[in-house]
Amino acid sequence: MKADVAPLGQSVDGHPRAGRGARWNGLRRIGVLAAAATVACSAGVAFAPAAGAAITGPTVPENGAARNGILESVAAQPDPATIPEDFATTAGYRPVVEAGMLLNPNGNCSSPVPLPAEFDLACKSHDLGYDLLRYAAAHGQPLGPWARQTVDAALERRMHAACDARENPVSRAQCQVMASIAATAVDLNSIRQDYGDPIYEPFFESTGSTPSPATLTLSAIGLAVGLTVATTVLVRRTRTGRTASPAPAYSTPRPVAVKL
Structure with missing residues (x-):
């Protein structure tokens, strides 16, 4: 009985086999498409105007005390x-200094995902800035857009600084990723509100067609994950292409003449 032996690169029925390169191409396409879809969705959510977005109007003098x-809070x-004398009447508390930061003692980190405990003081100072x-x-x-941008930038800087205190490199890297995600979510929401007066919006609720802040946060996470997946796939593909050695050439063996 004669066994069916397929030529190199083909199946027994004559069709070409799916090689490793084809599989990588498929994974790369999937990663890029996923990242592109994530970016598109995140951008659409991020730049959707908020119900309380600032409307351009006559310029008025900024409140000097605020x-x-x-500037003092950062x-x-x-x-x-x-801090203005009547601030406590409006906000309901007096700011305090803790670990070198001027903050709202009753503040917290509002997020649909758990954030590192090291971010607590940075979040409380950010709350004071918004108040x-x-x-x-x-x-x-x-105040002009500069004020909210300054407060948001201080939050990002302080969260990353808090992560630097971790001794374990892996844990420190994980903390830095969470700091970047949280800062991105805050930035997207500030853009959405045109860097104006922070409008209170229940974190998990939407107003009409306006996405909730929780949606913005999850979109930022999706954006980061999507880009990471795409980058990882592309890097691996590039490395594979550089290190792969050429396949050995095969030739049909010539018949050997046998002298009888």
Whole structure:
């Protein structure tokens, strides 16, 4: 009985076999498409206008007391005496200094996913900054976009600095990833509200067709994961192409003449 032997690169029925390169191409296409879809969805959600987005109008003088309070809240050695005297009446608390940060003692990190405990003080200081923005708006003298951008930037910087205190490299890297995701979610929501007065929105609720802040956070996470998947697939594919050695050439053996 004669066994069926397929030529190299073909199945017994004559059709070409799917090689490793074809499988990698398929994975690369899937990764790129997933990342592209994630980016498209995240961008659509991120730039959807909020119901309370700032509307351009006549320029009014900024509230000087709130301006000084914002600058002091991001300083290395803040002075709580710079906070407006009537701030406690509006916000319901007096800011305190803790670990070198001027913050809202009742603040917290609002997130649909657990964040590292090291971010707690940075979040509380961020809450104070937003309350100062609301204070200025309540007095009819809102601060410009620079103020919210400054508060958001301080949050990102402080979260990453908190991660640096971790000794384990893997744990530190994980913390840094979470800091970047949280900062991205905050930035997207600020863009959505046109860097104006922070509008209270229940975190898991949507208003009409407006996506909730929780959706923005999850979109930021999806964006990061999608880009990571695409980058990983492309890097692996590139490395495989560089290290793969050429396949040996096969030739049909010539018949050997046998002398009888």
